Every structure is written in structure tokens, then in C-alpha cells.
Amino acid sequence: MDMIFNQEQLLILILSVIALIMVIVVIIEWRKAKTSQNSVLLLEKKAELKKIELVEKDLENKRRKEDLTELSEEDQDNLRQIRSNTSEVMAKVGLLSVEVNERVEQLEAKSELLKLQKLQKELEKKEAEIEKALKD
Numbered sequence: 001m002d003m004i005f006n007q008e009q010l011l012i013l014i015l016s017v018i019a020l021i022m023v024i025v026v027i028i029e030w031r032k033a034k035t036s037q038n039s040v041l042l043l044e045k046k047a048e049l050k051k052i053e054l055v056e057k058d059l060e061n062k063r064r065k066e067d068l069t070e071l072s073e074e075d076q077d078n079l080r081q082i083r084s085n086t087s088e089v090m091a092k093v094g095l096l097s098v099e100v101n102e103r104v105e106q107l108e109a110k111s112e113l114l115k116l117q118k119l120q121k122e123l124e125k126k127e128a129e130i131e132k133a134l135k136d
Contacts, residue, residue: 005013071079
């Protein structure tokens with residue numbers, strides 16, 4: 001049995017297929033928009049959490065400063081002394097580190113010099129041997 005569509009049925013079929021494709025495209029775009037919207041909301045929440053975290057850190061720092069002011073003069077002097085001593089020790093460590101590095105470089109240079117001098121002596125010996133062999 002042959003099924004032949006008349007023009008009106010064919011037009012309705014084509015329009016139905018086009019409408020179906022349009023519905024599918026609209027649904028896909030709607031899902032993309034919803035996903036993007038969810039991503040934006042997630043990023044906004046993350047930004048809010050970061051702000052809250054920064055405020056909490058700021059409050060913690062303020063609290064620490066207030067705790068320092070609550071210390072007695074003797075404790076504050078002790079704290080200043082400790083900080084001063086720490087700075088001095090760190091400066092000495094830095095100086096010693098630089099000095100050690102310079103000495104290492106100096107030893108490496110001396111070692112290289114000795115190697116080059118030894119090589120120079122060997123070359124002079126070989127030159128002398130070659131000149132002696134050429135004269136003979």
C-alpha cells in the first residue's frame with residue numbers, strides 16, 4: 001500500500017519537524033542559560049565567602065593588636081626585645097650566609113686556578129717534548 005501525502009499533509013509535516021527542531025534548540029539554549037546562571041551564582045557565593053574570610057582575618061588582626069595593648073608595659077617591652085633580637089639574628093644569619101657563599105665561590109675559583117695551572121704545566125711539558133722531537 002502506497003502512502004502518498006498530499007500537499008497539505010506534507011506542509012503540516014514539514015512545519016511540525018521545524019517546530020520540533022525549534023523546541024529542541026530552545027530547550028538546549030535554556031539549559032545552557034540555566035547552567036551559566038548557576039555558575040554565576042556559584043561565583044557570587046565564592047566571592048561573598050572570600051569577603052567574609054577577609055573580614056574575619058581583619059577582625060582577628062585587630063583583636064591581636066588589642067591583645068597587645070592589653071599587655072603590661074613589661075610584657076610589651078619583652079615582646080619588643082624579642083622582636084629586636086629576632087631581627088638582629090636574622091641579619092646575622094643573612095650576613096653569614098653571604099659570607100659562606102663568597103668563601104665557597106673563592107674556593108671554587110682557587111680550585112679552578114690550580115687545575116688550570118696544572119694543565120698549563122702539562123701543556124708546557126708536551127710542547128717541550130714536541131719541540132725536542134722536532135729537533136731530533
